[in-house]
Amino acid sequence: MSFTKFLPLACFISAVYAATYSLSDNWIGPGFLNTWTHENIADPTNGRVNYVNETTALSLNLTYVTDDTLIMRCDDTTVLSASGPGRNSVRLRSDKTYTTHVAVFDIRHMPQGCATWPAAWETLESDWPNSGEIDILEGANDVSPNQSTLHTSANCTMPATRTQTGTATTNDCYGGDNNNAGCGVQAPTTDSYGPNFNENGGGWYAMERTTDFIQIWFWARNDASVPFDVSSGPAQIDTDTWGEPTAYFPNTDCDLASHFGENNIIFDLTLCGDLAGAVFNSDGCPGDCVTYVNDNPSAFTNAYWDIGFVRVYQ
Ligand SMILES: *[C@@H]1O[C@H](CO)[C@@H](O)[C@H](O)[C@H]1NC(C)=O
Ligand SMILES: *[C@@H]1O[C@H](CO)[C@@H](O)[C@H](O)[C@H]1NC(C)=O
Ligand SMILES: *[C@@H]1O[C@H](CO)[C@@H](O)[C@H](O)[C@H]1NC(C)=O
Ligand SMILES: CC(=O)N[C@H]1CO[C@H](CO)[C@@H](O)[C@@H]1O
Numbered sequence: 001m002s003f004t005k006f007l008p009l010a011c012f013i014s015a016v017y018a019a020t021y022s023l024s025d026n027w028i029g030p031g032f033l034n035t036w037t038h039e040n041i042a043d044p045t046n047g048r049v050n051y052v053n054e055t056t057a058l059s060l061n062l063t064y065v066t067d068d069t070l071i072m073r074c075d076d077t078t079v080l081s082a083s084g085p086g087r088n089s090v091r092l093r094s095d096k097t098y099t100t101h102v103a104v105f106d107i108r109h110m111p112q113g114c115a116t117w118p119a120a121w122e123t124l125e126s127d128w129p130n131s132g133e134i135d136i137l138e139g140a141n142d143v144s145p146n147q148s149t150l151h152t153s154a155n156c157t158m159p160a161t162r163t164q165t166g167t168a169t170t171n172d173c174y175g176g177d178n179n180n181a182g183c184g185v186q187a188p189t190t191d192s193y194g195p196n197f198n199e200n201g202g203g204w205y206a207m208e209r210t211t212d213f214i215q216i217w218f219w220a221r222n223d224a225s226v227p228f229d230v231s232s233g234p235a236q237i238d239t240d241t242w243g244e245p246t247a248y249f250p251n252t253d254c255d256l257a258s259h260f261g262e263n264n265i266i267f268d269l270t271l272c273g274d275l276a277g278a279v280f281n282s283d284g285c286p287g288d289c290v291t292y293v294n295d296n297p298s299a300f301t302n303a304y305w306d307i308g309f310v311r312v313y314q
Contacts, residue, residue, distance in 0.1 A: 019208070019239040021102050021313035026233065028309045029065045032092065038063065039091040039266075044125070047117065047270030047277075048293045049074065049089040057090050073304035074111070074269055080294040087293055087300070089269050097124065097262035098312060100210050102239060104230055105136070106308030108202040108221075111269045112194050113303050114141050114285035115293050117276035120205065122263040129153050129175040131261035133182070136207050136216055139193045140276035141283035146193025148216045148247040149184040151175045156254035158183045164215075164248040173254060185247035191220045192246075198302070204230050208239050211257040215245035233311050265312075267305055 027036070038054040057063035057072075064071040074089035103122070111118040119138040124131035133151040147169065150156070156173040166185040173183040190196045197203065201221035208215050219226035229237035251257075272280065272289035280289040292299070 021237050021239070023233070023235050023237075023311060024101075024314045025096065025312040026309065027094075027311070029067050029069055032070045032307075032310075033058075033063075033065060035095050036092050037095055039093050041091070043086075043091075043270050043273060045117075045270055045273040045275065047089075047273030048086040048115070048290050049270045049273075050085040050087065051091045051268075052088050056088070060088060062088060062090050063092075068308065069108075070307040071304055072267060072269065072307075074271065074300050076297050076300040076303065078297055082291070082294055087271055087297075089271070091266065091268040091270075093125075094265040094310075096312075097264050098122070098209075098314070099260070099262060100314070102206065102208045102237065102313040103136075103265060104233070104237075104309075104311045104313070105205045106202075106231075106310075107137070107197075107205065107305070108308055109198050109302075109304060109306035110137070110194065110202065111303040111305060112142050112198060113299050113301075114283075115271045115276055115280065115289050115299070116141065116269065116303050117271065117273060118267075118269045118303075118305065120265075120267050122207070122265050123151075124261060124263050127261065131263060132259050133175075134207060134209065134214060134216075134260075134263065135182070136205050137193070137218075140279060141285050142194040143283045146187045146190070146197075147184045148187070149182040150214065150249055151180060151182040152254065152259040156183075156259050158249055158254065159252050162248045162250065164245055166246045173249075173259075183249065185216075185249075187218055187246050189218075189220070192218045202306070206230055206239075206242070209256075209260065212251050214249040214256065214260075215239075216247040217242055218246045233309065237313050265310065267307070269303060269305065271300075271303075 040053040123133040169184040
């Protein structure tokens with residue numbers, strides 16, 4: 001068998017596809033105030049929040065930074081008037097946009113509590129869903145799904161069988177189908193979301209987007225298998241060494257190059273709205289979601305993000 005005949009070709013292929021990237025952006029603490037924008041907009045998902053601008057967020061201490069920390073929270077002191085605006089909160093968007101890239105998130109704490117619907121995600125708001133949406137970490141009311149999801153324009157589905165540690169929920173990514181459920185994958189462990197994530201000191205999420213696949217990994221804070229690339233932020237990374245992803249979205253039945261365009265990175269915290277409000281009671285939360293938010297400021301004491309860093313590699 002003339003095996004050696006194929007060796008040069010194999011070497012060539014592995015050189016072309018070696019998944020190495022270089023650090024292009026490293027946001028820590030005060031860096032988020034310079035090149036990210038506090039979106040002072042009406043919540044597109046109809047939540048009971050009032051997204052404030054940066055000046056207001058800093059003066060109310062809803063956004064707070066130190067050298068190595070970014071905190072974003074919603075108000076937890078004000079009883080709201082039922083006829084007035086929603087609870088003050090923060091929606092922070094990177095000014096830069098990205099196509100193919102790797103984003104690594106060090107998250108020490110995420111918003112928790114009934115009514116909360118936090119997300120760390122990427123999209124282009126002005127061209128949704130044609131430029132795609134990648135929800136890296138998202139959930140509601142402290143309960144499952146601790147889910148990663150794509151939302152796209154028509155004609156994008158995921159194969160039922162994939163190499164991933166998570167469990168697919170729906171495989172049709174088109175936002176116009178299934179009430180915009182998208183194609184979701186639930187993480188296999190409870191420490192990937194909400195109170196269990198927080199008790200553990202959080203962890204790392206990472207997302208790699210190429211034209212061939214989008215994949216997402218999660219490592220809990222105490223997971224000794226977290227790659228050095230992820231926890232320590234070297235100048236070069238190699239995603240080939242990161243192991244099986246939590247969620248894997250290949251281009252088998254979805255032309256990722258045409259369904260995904262330039263995307264911003266976004267952190268937000270809304271309350272109630274299209275997701276958390278719709279499943280408020282079935283998730284075990286009491287009464288009416290909006291009334292709960294209006295009347296119970298102290299229920300939101302733990303409704304905050306604590307971000308160590310966001311690093312982007314290209
Ligand atoms: C921020 O919002 C506050 C409250 O609505 C407003 O008074 C202020 O002018 C805004 N600041 C900027 C820089 O937009
Ligand atoms: C602002 O929030 C941070 C983080 O939650 C906290 O450590 C700090 O004491 C707060 N500052 C004030 C003035 O309340
Ligand atoms: C759907 O996408 C496939 C590629 O994944 C493409 O070949 C096909 O033409 C598309 N169909 C429509 C109706 O756009
Ligand atoms: C905290 C939480 O919601 N954990 C859920 C994560 O997803 C799995 C299923 O994949 C659920 O069993 C957990 O309850």
